[in-house]
Amino acid sequence: MKVTINDIARAANVAKSTVSKVLNDAPTISEATKAKVRAIMQEMNYEPSSLATQLARQKGYNIALIIDLSRTGDFLNASFYDIIGGVESVIGPRGYELTISNMQHIGRERFVSRFAIGRKADGLIMDNSILTPELARELNERNFPYIVIGEYPGVPANQCVDIDNARGSVMLVEHLLAQGYQSPAFVGGESGEPLYETRLEGFRQSLDSVRDEFIRPGYANEANGRRLTRELLKETERPDAIVCMSNLVAYGVLQELQEQGIAVPEEMGIATFDNIPLAPYTTPPLTCVDMDTFALGAAAGNMLMARLEESAVEEVQAPSWVKPRLVARRSTERQA
């Protein structure tokens, strides 16, 4: 049925070990033999069994990306394709494959044994929302290569990648200041949520001082964008720009300002995290920091490759912070 290395060996009248060497282009084999064997492989339409190769080599060349489909609205959701693309772009050329594993079907208990012990994968990539302290500990104990998207307590710094969210805030604020705005507010996001805290911290850092009333947390949706803006406008001291936790928030903010007859960008600037497809089409178009999720995936892939292909043990290095990209649009256009 299927043609194996033995068939080739027989047909070429050489030992199977020779065929194997030809397969791997070993320098000890004469060009003549190589040519002969290759011709036969071609002719017989031979393709080595990856399973057998992997078993013999004791290496699967397989990276697993763990997701949890039981939870919806996962961070990964929107940018999944980009992240996968990023990971693929670095592991693919090195001969690794990417497999998607759903935690739902694994079960947290069997998780470590499946992967770390069963060596179903050579390395793991996962979102920090999937990790638990025990999981991290077990993985660490076994010294199993894994990379976490986002920081997580107990995970070594050189195994974390993340978008530099604090930096995103800084970029947004610096852009606003450069445009002549002076007192931005921060709208949306829930206290305690790490993403929010990080962004808020960056926001605070890039300003000399921030009035407490200018920080308006709330679940990041359109309704809250509107409501929080309404509240903000009631203050005696008003901000002259608003940094938003997400496009949805920004959209709410924009609508509320329009209804109240406040001109954007003249009277109030709007700058926001994320860059969904509609952002360029609002009136005015929204200034965003674009989270480069492809780069994020690529960074994760790189870290993992470094870990897997290190010959010597590498010294611990910093986590990989992917720099966001500022997309300036009309909602903050007020050249001084």
Place this chain on the structure above:
Amino acid sequence: MKVTINDIARAANVAKSTVSKVLNDAPTISEATKAKVRAIMQEMNYEPSSLATQLARQKGYNIALIIDLSRTGDFLNASFYDIIGGVESVIGPRGYELTISNMQHIGRERFVSRFAIGRKADGLIMDNSILTPELARELNERNFPYIVIGEYPGVPANQCVDIDNARGSVMLVEHLLAQGYQSPAFVGGESGEPLYETRLEGFRQSLDSVRDEFIRPGYANEANGRRLTRELLKETERPDAIVCMSNLVAYGVLQELQEQGIAVPEEMGIATFDNIPLAPYTTPPLTCVDMDTFALGAAAGNMLMARLEESAVEEVQAPSWVKPRLVARRSTERQA
């Protein structure tokens, strides 16, 4: 180092074949032995090597989803997570894994041999944009299990899944008619593009007659939404509703109508394909047909499983058309 089936056999003082049988819960093994062996496996933290199992069984339990990262703006892009989720939800419980393979790293020539001959995967799922006539032919010749998202000439009907786009048009039009609109136009989409043709056909079918001027094709973006609407409004005979090829088109249409002072939904209804996150938040919110991409993935998974686990050869059945979901919002709210 790693504990194998031999270690267990030795420790339990049984043959390795016995351990194997315990692993697979064979009925010929006494409960007593099973218990004993299992205890030892537990204790020694044993996990079978999937590689070895797969080689022995000659089956990898692996489904590959082929993508082409070299082309951007792929259809998959936006709904990738959902599609993967759908596929996973049906193959995961059956013990299959999903691996993502980038065509870019494979090369069209090596493609068939890699997968079909090398049996890297037991089955393939791919977008029709990736297929070529030769590829389809080769896969067919080798009788290799594959499912295509979207139709493709030469691919058997029972290997295709797609969103029922014609049906989507019908749903949109029927909704409009039910709301009292009488002469809808169709805006956006490029002639020749299969997706457009299918939707347009559904549109035409659900109406007694359509004026030619009411069909306004054009690359589906916001700018064209505006432009085409402008043109539409210049006609002596105006439509009273607009079906849009995409949310972006709809957004353009909406803006143009607003600028021209035409009331939505009173004077003109808007209904559109797709349902991006911002659709509920436009003013007024947009009526959409939501393409259920999770169901699409699930359908693909089901077809493949049927193909892989069929005992007898199955008779050819129809392709799987996933029904879209109508989300009625204010942009078409004009109860008669």
Place this chain on the structure above:
DNA sequence: TTGAAAGCGATACCAC
């Protein structure tokens, strides 16, 4: 019920 031995399809070491 259990065990021994022959695969599965490659790799790798060591002679020749």
Place this chain on the structure above:
DNA sequence: GTGGTATCGCTTTCAA
């Protein structure tokens, strides 16, 4: 340069 053979870790007859 090339060939023989053990090995990777599990499954699967076939005997006992």
